[in-house]
Amino acid sequence: MKKNVLVTGASGNLGKATVLKLMNEGYNVITTVTPGKSLGFSVDGEIHEYEADLTDEKSVASVIEKIIAEHTTLHAALLLVGGFSAGSIRDTDGGLLKKMFALNFDTAYFVARPVFDQMLTQPNGGKLIFVGSRPALKPQEGKNVLAYALAKSLIFKLADFLNAEGSSKNVTASVIVPSTIDTEVNRKAMPDKDFSAWVKPEEIADAIAFICSDYGKPLRETVLKIYNRS
Numbered sequence: 001m002k003k004n005v006l007v008t009g010a011s012g013n014l015g016k017a018t019v020l021k022l023m024n025e026g027y028n029v030i031t032t033v034t035p036g037k038s039l040g041f042s043v044d045g046e047i048h049e050y051e052a053d054l055t056d057e058k059s060v061a062s063v064i065e066k067i068i069a070e071h072t073t074l075h076a077a078l079l080l081v082g083g084f085s086a087g088s089i090r091d092t093d094g095g096l097l098k099k100m101f102a103l104n105f106d107t108a109y110f111v112a113r114p115v116f117d118q119m120l121t122q123p124n125g126g127k128l129i130f131v132g133s134r135p136a137l138k139p140q141e142g143k144n145v146l147a148y149a150l151a152k153s154l155i156f157k158l159a160d161f162l163n164a165e166g167s168s169k170n171v172t173a174s175v176i177v178p179s180t181i182d183t184e185v186n187r188k189a190m191p192d193k194d195f196s197a198w199v200k201p202e203e204i205a206d207a208i209a210f211i212c213s214d215y216g217k218p219l220r221e222t223v224l225k226i227y228n229r230s
Contacts, residue, residue: 002028009080017201054107076127081107104151125170132175174222197229
């Protein structure tokens, strides 16, 4: 029986690499997409798409309820949605804070909450995988992307709280922490950098697949730093 894995942010660079990796590994992949949009890439095999505005708690609750009703069990949930903005404290007003919190924390929390409750009821528990950020761990980097770093810092605390409650039910929360991801957008934005030092989406997808696999069963309270040489 195939394991069901939910992937949010599937249409992004990391999302695409992760979806393709999981499908190649034989998982039943379930994705969420922004209403009116699609994944934006084709896959070799069946993929399940559900529309939801992940910044809207009611929309998320409704789609997660539908996903659970149709697939019964969620072995893992990969919460990959996020957004970036630069700016020090002098550039960061309440509006920017709210925007970064909505994109990077709300989208993760609104999905994690009902999924976590579902996993607590499952005989084999489940795995939640979040995306953190290095600026949230390193103040010297975070001071110039303050709103983004603050929002991402909550991801680590959320994972801690979920692990504290989920440990007796074999429900685990992990956080992957990539450095600069080698994407076309980042290459255009930083053309003078050494691209070979960055981490590729496919390499991050490999790490995510490892956590999801049976090899990842012993992992607990995992914070996995995927920095390459950057």
